[in-house]
Amino acid sequence: MVELPDLADELVSLARENEQIEVCVSRNRSTTVKAYSGEVESVRSGKSEAVGIRIIVNGQEGFATAGSLDRRVLSQVVEDARGNLQFAESDPHQGVASPDGVESPNLDLVDPAVLQMSEEQKASLAIELERRCLSADPRVSSVRSAAWSDGWGEFALASTTGISVYSEGGSCSVGVQPLAVEGNETQIGYAGDAARRPDSLDIDRVVEEAVEGATGMLGAKKPLSERLTVVLEPGVAAAFLGTIAGALTGDRVVKGRSPFAERLGEQVGASMLTLFDDPTNIDSLGADNHDGEGLAARKNMIIEKGVLSQFLHNSYTGRRVGASSTGSAVRGPRSTPSVGVHALCLDPGTGDRDTLFQEVRSGIFVRGVNGLHSGVNPVSGDFSVGAYGHKIRDGALAEPFSEATIASTLQRMLLDVVAIGGDFEFLPGGSGMASIAIEDVALSGM
Amino acid sequence: MKAVSPLLDTNLVQDTLSEAMSNGGEWAEIFVEDRQSASADFDEGRVEAMMSSRDLGAGIRVTVGDITGFAHTSDLTTNGLFEAAQAAASVAKGGSQLKPIALGGNGLAESNARILPESVSKTRKVELLEQTNAAARAENAAISQVNVRYSEGRRRILVANTEGLFNADDQTRTLLSVNCVASGDQGLQTGRETVGYTVGFELFEEHDVEAMARRAAGRAITKLGARPAPSGQLPVVIERGGGGVLFHEACGHGLEADLVNKGASVFRDRVGELVAAPSVTLVDDGTMGVEWGSVAIDDEGCPTQRNVLIEDGILTDYMWDHLRSRSAGRPASGNGRRQSYQHLPMVRMTNTFVTNGEAEPQDIISDTKNGVYVAQLGGGQVNTATGDFVFGMTEAYLIENGEITVPLREGNLIGNGPEVLQNIEVIGNDFAMGSPGTCGKDGQGVPVGDGQPTLRVAALTIGGTAS
Numbered sequence: 001m002v003e004l005p006d007l008a009d010e011l012v013s014l015a016r017e018n019e020q021i022e023v024c025v026s027r028n029r030s031t032t033v034k035a036y037s038g039e040v041e042s043v044r045s046g047k048s049e050a051v052g053i054r055i056i057v058n059g060q061e062g063f064a065t066a067g068s069l070d071r072r073v074l075s076q077v078v079e080d081a082r083g084n085l086q087f088a089e090s091d092p093h094q095g096v097a098s099p100d101g102v103e104s105p106n107l108d109l110v111d112p113a114v115l116q117m118s119e120e121q122k123a124s125l126a127i128e129l130e131r132r133c134l135s136a137d138p139r140v141s142s143v144r145s146a147a148w149s150d151g152w153g154e155f156a157l158a159s160t161t162g163i164s165v166y167s168e169g170g171s172c173s174v175g176v177q178p179l180a181v182e183g184n185e186t187q188i189g190y191a192g193d194a195a196r197r198p199d200s201l202d203i204d205r206v207v208e209e210a211v212e213g214a215t216g217m218l219g220a221k222k223p224l225s226e227r228l229t230v231v232l233e234p235g236v237a238a239a240f241l242g243t244i245a246g247a248l249t250g251d252r253v254v255k256g257r258s259p260f261a262e263r264l265g266e267q268v269g270a271s272m273l274t275l276f277d278d279p280t281n282i283d284s285l286g287a288d289n290h291d292g293e294g295l296a297a298r299k300n301m302i303i304e305k306g307v308l309s310q311f312l313h314n315s316y317t318g319r320r321v322g323a324s325s326t327g328s329a330v331r332g333p334r335s336t337p338s339v340g341v342h343a344l345c346l347d348p349g350t351g352d353r354d355t356l357f358q359e360v361r362s363g364i365f366v367r368g369v370n371g372l373h374s375g376v377n378p379v380s381g382d383f384s385v386g387a388y389g390h391k392i393r394d395g396a397l398a399e400p401f402s403e404a405t406i407a408s409t410l411q412r413m414l415l416d417v418v419a420i421g422g423d424f425e426f427l428p429g430g431s432g433m434a435s436i437a438i439e440d441v442a443l444s445g446m
Numbered sequence: 447m448k449a450v451s452p453l454l455d456t457n458l459v460q461d462t463l464s465e466a467m468s469n470g471g472e473w474a475e476i477f478v479e480d481r482q483s484a485s486a487d488f489d490e491g492r493v494e495a496m497m498s499s500r501d502l503g504a505g506i507r508v509t510v511g512d513i514t515g516f517a518h519t520s521d522l523t524t525n526g527l528f529e530a531a532q533a534a535a536s537v538a539k540g541g542s543q544l545k546p547i548a549l550g551g552n553g554l555a556e557s558n559a560r561i562l563p564e565s566v567s568k569t570r571k572v573e574l575l576e577q578t579n580a581a582a583r584a585e586n587a588a589i590s591q592v593n594v595r596y597s598e599g600r601r602r603i604l605v606a607n608t609e610g611l612f613n614a615d616d617q618t619r620t621l622l623s624v625n626c627v628a629s630g631d632q633g634l635q636t637g638r639e640t641v642g643y644t645v646g647f648e649l650f651e652e653h654d655v656e657a658m659a660r661r662a663a664g665r666a667i668t669k670l671g672a673r674p675a676p677s678g679q680l681p682v683v684i685e686r687g688g689g690g691v692l693f694h695e696a697c698g699h700g701l702e703a704d705l706v707n708k709g710a711s712v713f714r715d716r717v718g719e720l721v722a723a724p725s726v727t728l729v730d731d732g733t734m735g736v737e738w739g740s741v742a743i744d745d746e747g748c749p750t751q752r753n754v755l756i757e758d759g760i761l762t763d764y765m766w767d768h769l770r771s772r773s774a775g776r777p778a779s780g781n782g783r784r785q786s787y788q789h790l791p792m793v794r795m796t797n798t799f800v801t802n803g804e805a806e807p808q809d810i811i812s813d814t815k816n817g818v819y820v821a822q823l824g825g826g827q828v829n830t831a832t833g834d835f836v837f838g839m840t841e842a843y844l845i846e847n848g849e850i851t852v853p854l855r856e857g858n859l860i861g862n863g864p865e866v867l868q869n870i871e872v873i874g875n876d877f878a879m880g881s882p883g884t885c886g887k888d889g890q891g892v893p894v895g896d897g898q899p900t901l902r903v904a905a906l907t908i909g910g911t912a913s
Contacts, residue, residue, distance in 0.1 A: 036708075039513065045533050046518035046788055047506075061494075065503035068520045076500070084496035085477070087568045119536070143833075144710045145888075177830060179709055188710060188831035222907075225678040255490060256591045259633055292620065319737060374824040374838025375858030379627060379636045384675075384857030384909040386827070386836035403834045405860050405909025407677065442911040444677040444860075 004156035005166045007069065010055065010157045020056040022096040022159040022293070024071060024333035025049075025250060030151035033119070035126035036143070043119070046199050052333035055081040059090035065334045066235035094157045096295035096446055097315035100324060104289045104296040105280040109169040113197040114150050117172070122148045125174065129203065138212040139218065144177040144188060150198075154267035155333075171196050171285060171430060174206055179216035188221070189213030194428035196286055213367065217388065220400035223445035229363035229418065230441045231356060231392065234425055234433035236366050240383075241275060242344060242431065244410055247309040247378045247431065248302055249328070249339035250317025259381040259411055267388055269306040269414035272349070276301045277312065277328065278432075279342035286343030286430025292329035295336050300326050303414075304306035314339045348424035352433060356421040360437050365390045365397060381410040387443075404445040447581050452553035452614060453478045453604040454504070454522065462506065462527045463547045463608055468536035471508035471515070475607040475677075475768075476531075478504045478522070479787040482564065482899040483599035488575035490591070491583075496568065505787040506530045510538040514769070518788045532695025555602070555614035556743050558742070559646025563598035563620055566647045567864060571596055574655060576623065581656035582626050585663035590634075590671060591627035598647075605747030613747035619738070619893065620649045621882060624662045630670035637665025638840065639657045642874060642882035643736040644893075665822070665841050668853045675842065675854040675910025681817035681871075682859065682906045683810055687878030690896025692903075693728055694885070695826040695835040696796050696863035697721070701755050701763075702781075712833040712864055713761060721761045722867035725803050726754040730765055732780050732796030738882035739797040739895035743780070744793050756867075759870035767793045785890035795885060797895035807900035810872055812848040818908055819843045819850050820859075825883070832861035836909075858909040860862040866903055874900035 004025050031045045031054035051074060052065040062085025066076045081140040130250035152170035157163065174190035193201045232240060252258040260268060269275075279288045279297040288297050293315055301309045313321070314329035314337050329337035349356070357365070367389035375384040384407035391398040408416070421435035452459070459476060484498040503520040504527060516536030519530040524547035578594045584587040598620050605614045628635050639662035641653045657755030684692065700711040713721065722728070732750025743749050746768045754762050766774070767782030770793060783794035811819065818843060826837030861910050879897035 036512075040537065041512040042513065042516065042790065043537050044518075044790055046530075047520070048503075048518070048788065051521055055661045063495055063497045065499045067503065073500065082499045083568075084498060085491055087486070087496050087572050089492035090495075091494075142709050144705075144708045164912040177710075186709065186712070186831045188829060219646070225913075246542075257627055257634070281669040334499070336497070370827040370829070371825075371836035371838060371860075374826055375836065375856065377636060378857050379634050379854065380669075382856040383631065384838075384911075386834070386858055386860045386909070388834075402832065403676075403860055403862055403907065405836070405858050405907060407675075407857055407909050430898070442677045442909075444907050444909045446679060446906075 001066055004154050005164065008158035009164065010446055011074065011078065012160055013118040015160050018057050020096050020160050022054040022385055024052040024157050026155045026333050028090045028153040029152060030149065031122065032147055032149040033122045033126045034145060035130045038127060038131065040123045043445055049079055050333040052335065053077050053081045054084055054096065054336060055065065056095055058086055059092050059094045060085045060088045061094050062088060062427055063336050068121055077383065078117065093316055093319040095315070097163060097295050097325060098161045099163060100295055102298055102327065107282050107287055107289055109167065109287065111196045113199070114170040114172045115152060117198055129174055129176050131205065132207045133176055133211055134205055135182070137215050139180045139182055139215050140178045140211055141181040142179050145181055146176045147174065147382060149173050152383055157293065157294045159395060161201050165290045165294045165343050167289060172198050172201065174201055174203065176210045178210050178214045180218055183217045186217060187214045187217040192428055212257055217248045217400045217402060220388065220402035222403045223401040223443060225446065227442055229437055229439045231360055231363060231435055231437045232367045233365065233367055234423065235427055236369050237346065237436045238427055238429060238433045239369060239372055240432040241346060243376055243378055244384045244414065245302060245344050246313055247410065250311050250313035250321065253311050254317050256441045257379045263308050266308055267306050268308045269303050270328045270417040271306040272420055273303055273306050273417050274347035275303040277341040277343060280344050281343060284343035284426050284430050284432055285428065291327040292331035293325065297342065298327045300415045312339055312341065319445065343430045343432065346434055348422050348434035349420035350422040352419055353423045356419055356437060357392050357397060359419050360392055363392045363393050364401065364443060381409050383408050383413060399430040404443055407442045407444065449554045449616060451478055452552055453602055456549065456553065458524060458527065459606045460547050462531050462551060462602045463606065465528050465531040466506050466508050466535050467608060470538040470540050471510050471535055473509045473608055475506055475507045475605065477787055478604040480602045482597065483597065485595065485597035486571055486575060488579055488594040493572055501786065504530065506534040507790065508534040508538060512792065513537045516542040516790050525902060531636065533904055549612035550610045551612040553604050553614045555616040556617040557618060558644060559618035561647040562618065564600065564648045565764060574650060576622055578622065580657045581659035582624055582663045582751045585660050586667050588628045588630060588647065588667055589626050589663050590629040593625045595623050597621050603745065605737065605745065607747065611859045613743050615742045616645050617644065617741055619644050620703045622655060622773055624659050626663045626666040628666035628670050635666050635669035637662045637669065640881045642738055644738060644740045645736045666826045669855065672853040672855045674912040675857045676908050676912050677910045679905045681814050681902060681904055683814055683817060683819045683822045683900065683902045684898065686807065686874065686876045686900045687880040687897055688820060690799055690880045690898045691826045691837050691883065693800055693822050693898065694795060694896050695828040695837055696866050697728065698795050699828050700830045700833065700863060701765055703766045704793045706764050707770060708890045711830045716761050717763065719761055720759050721864060722756050722759040723870040724759040725873050726756055726759050726867060726870055727754065727801045729754050729793050729801060730798045734797045736894040737797045738893050739795065741796065744782045745784045746778065746782035748780045748782060749776045753779045765793050765795065767791055782894045785892060789890050792888065794887065794892050795894050799879065799897035800873065800899065800900050805872045805874045807874040807876050808872055810900055811845060811850060812904050814845045814848060814902060817845040818854065819845050828863065833864055834841050834860065837844050838862045847867060854910065860907045860909060866906065869904040871902045871904050876900055
C-alpha cells in the first residue's frame with residue numbers, strides 16, 4: 001500500500017504552471033461494539049479512505065473530494081477540482097497556506113495501546129458497562145445502549161507552497177444510556193468518556209454519571225418562570241462557549257455575520273473570563289501538531305480577563321484582514337478549510353462544584369441542554385435552549401426540573417458571568433472546561 | 447433512464463453473500479452505494495467555491511440470533527468485499543451454511559429525475575445563484591449579506607440479501623437555499639428559505655427562486671423590528687407547512703420500533719389507546735411524490751409505503767425496519783434507513799405529517815385571544831424516554847386579541863409530546879408540506895419531510911426573555 005505522504009506529494013506534483021494545489025489524504029479504520037441484555041448486540045467495523053484536493057488559479061478556487069484512494073478516482077478528483085475552479089470568481093486573497101516559520105509543538109500522539117485491544121476485550125467492556133449500570137441502582141430497568149468505539153487514522157497534507165505534514169493516531173471511547181423507571185415515569189441518562197489509551201478511560205465515573213443522570217431526574221417537574229442565576233455544567237459550558245468561539249472566527253467576522261465584529265480590544269465579558277484555544281496541550285483530545293492547512297498548531301488567546309483579544313483566522317481570512325493565519329484552519333479531507341477551535345479552554349476558578357453552589361446560593365444547575373441548533377442564532381446572538389437539571393437552594397443542589405428553557409443573548413451572557421468553578425476537566429470533545437455561573441437568565445416553565 | 451447493469455455484478459453479489467454466510471450466519475445482506483454530489487456557494491456577491499464529491503462502497507451485514515455483524519469497505523473488488531464479508535461474519539461462531547443464493551429481481555432501477563443535474567452546465571447553475579442573490583439584495587437596502595447555496599445529489603443503491611431480495615434505486619435530490627443577513631440599529635437578524643425536492647434540475651422549472659429570495663430577505667427585515675419573545679406558557683398557532691417538525695419530535699421518534707422495543711419511548715405498549723386529540727391523524731409516507739423524504743425503497747430494499755401511525759387520536763402502529771419487524775413477526779414498513787454504506791440501518795421517518803382538519807385558518811387565529819403565531823419553525827430535538835421536546839421558531843409573531851401583531855426574536859419552544867398531542871385544540875383545512883430537513887439520530891443524518899395544516903396547541907412553553 002502506498003504511503004500517504006508519498007501519495008500527497010505525487011498529487012501535488014501534478015500542478016500545472018500557475019496552479020496552486022493542496023492535497024489531503026487519509027485512511028481510517030474503526031470498530032464499534034454494542035451490548036444489550038448481557039450479550040453483544042452488534043459489531044461494526046470498517047475501513048475508509050478519503051481525498052480532498054483544492055486547486056487555485058489566479059484566485060479562483062475549485063475543490064473536489066472522494067471516499068477512495070483508487071488511482072482512477074484520484075485522477076478524476078484532480079480533473080473535477082480543475083473543472084470547478086473555472087466557475088468560481090477570482091478573489092485575490094484566495095490561496096493555500098504558506099509556511100510561516102512557527103515551530104510545530106512536536107507532540108507524540110501515537111499510542112498503539114488502542115490497536116492491541118482484541119474483539120473479545122471490546123465486547124466484554126461493553127457488556128460490563130451495561131451490567132454495572134443495571135446493578136448500580138434498582139431503579140435502572142434497562143440500558144438503551146452500551147457501546148465501545150475505537151478508531152485509528154492517518155492523515156497527510158501537502159501543497160505547492162512546500163507544506164508537507166503527516167499525522168497518525170487513534171482514540172477509543174465508551175458511552176452508555178441507562179433508563180431509570182419509577183411508577184409511570186422513565187428517565188434516560190447518558191455519559192461517556194474518550195481517550196487515546198483504553199486504560200485512560202474512567203469507567204467508574206461513566207457508570208456513576210450515567211446512572212445519576214437517569215435516577216437523579218426522576219420526579220422532575222416543570223419549574224416556574226423566573227429570572228435567575230444558572231450554573232452550566234462543564235459540557236453545557238463547552239456548548240455555550242463553543243458558540244461564542246464560532247462567532248469570533250475570521251470567517252464570520254469578515255463576512256459581517258458576527259455580533260462581535262467591531263469589538264476587538266473591548267470588554268465583551270466579565271473580567272474573570274479568560275478563553276483560549278490550545279491544541280498544544282497533549283491532555284486535550286483536540287491536541288494536534290498542525291492545523292487543517294498544515295501550519296503549526298499554536299495557543300491562541302481569544303478573550304483575556306473579559307477583553308476580546310483576537311479573532312481566529314485561517315490563511316484566507318487572515319489575508320482578508322491583513323493579518324496572518326492563527327493556525328486555526330479546521331477541516332477533514334472531505335471539505336475546504338474553515339476556521340474554528342481545536343481545544344477550547346477556559347481558565348477555571350478555585351474550589352469544587354459545591355463551593356460554586358454555595359457562592360451562587362440560589363438558581364439552577366443545568367445538566368443538559370437541547371435545541372442548540374434550533375434556538376441559538378450566532379449572528380443575532382439570540383440564545384434560547386431547552387434545559388434540565390436541578391434547582392440550587394440555600395447553596396446546595398435541590399429537586400430536579402425539566403421541560404423548561406433558558407434564554408438570554410450571547411452578548412449579555414458573557415458579561416453576566418458571575419462565577420467560574422474549579423471543576424476543570426477535559427471533555428471527550430477536546431475542550432477544557434469548568435462550570436460557569438451566569439446571572440439574570442430567563443428560565444421559562446410554567 | 448433505466449440503468450443497463452446493476453451497480454455490482456450479480457455473480458459477485460451472490461458470492462459475497464455466500465462468503466458472509468460461511469461462518470454460520472443466519473441471514474446476510476449487502477448494501478452497495480454510489481453517491482455523487484456537487485454544490486456551489488455564493489457569498490458576498492460572488493461564487494465562492496464549487497465542489498464535487500464521490501463515494502462508492504458497500505456495507506455487509508450478517509445476523510445470527512439477535513446479534514448483528516457489520517463491516518463496510520470502499521474496495522469493491524472480490525478481495526475487498528470478501529474481507530468485509532468475513533469481518534461481518536465474525537459474530538457467527540462456526541458451522542458453514544454454504545449454499546447457492548438465488549436472487550429475485552434484476553437489481554436495476556430508473557432515475558427519479560427528469561433532468562439529471564449532472565447533465566446541466568455549471569454556467570446555468572451559476573446563473574441561478576446570481577439571480578437568487580440579486581433578488582434578495584434588491585428586496586431591501588438593509589440586506590447586508592446574502593449566501594445562496596445550490597446542491598445536487600444522486601445516490602444509487604443496490605440491496606441484496608440471502609432471502610433472495612435484489613432491489614435497486616436511483617435517487618436524485620436537488621436543493622437551493624438562501625440565507626440573508628439584515629443590519630439594523632439593534633444589530634443583525636437572519637432570514638432563511640429553502641426549496642428542495644426529490645427531483646432533478648426540473649426543480650427550477652416549477653419553483654421561482656426570486657420569490658424565494660424575497661421571502662428570505664423579508665424574514666430578516668421583519669425581524670429587525672422584533673421584540674424579545676415572551677417567557678412562559680401560551681397558546682401557539684402554527685402556520686401550515688411551518689411546523690411538521692413539531693410532530694416529528696413530539697411523537698415521530700417515539701413511534702420508532704427500535705426505541706419502543708428498548709423501553710425508551712413514552713408510547714411503548716400504547717397501540718389502540720387514545721394518545722392524541724381525536725382530530726389528529728398522523729401519517730409517515732415514503733411514497734409521497736417528490737417530497738424530500740421520499741424514496742422508492744428503503745435502505746434495506748423494502749418498498750416504502752403509507753403508514754398511518756395515529757388515526758383519529760388513536761395510536762395504530764409504530765414504524766419498523768427489518769431487524770425489529772422480524773423479531774416482532776410482522777412485515778417491515780419501509781422505514782429502515784441509513785446515512786451511507788458505512789452505517790447500520792435503523793428505524794427512521796420519511797415524510798411525517800398531520801392530515802387536514804376542518805377549521806378555516808383565519809378562524810383559528812381570530813379565535814386566539816393572546817398567544818404566539820409561528821410562521822416558520824427551525825429544527826428540534828426530543829428526549830424520547832420522557833417525551834420532552836424542543837423546537838426553534840425562526841419566524842414568529844404575537845397574537846393579540848385575535849390578530850397577528852409584532853414580530854418576535856428567535857427562541858425555542860418546549861413541550862411534552864404526549865401532552866401536546868392531547869392539547870391540539872383545532873386543525874385547519876389548509877394542509878401543506880414544509881421545508882426539506884435532515885433528521886439526526888445516533889449520529890446518522892437522513893433527508894426527511896414534514897407537513898401539517900394550520901393548527902393551535904392550547905399551551906406550549908415559549909423560551910423567550912420577556913415577562
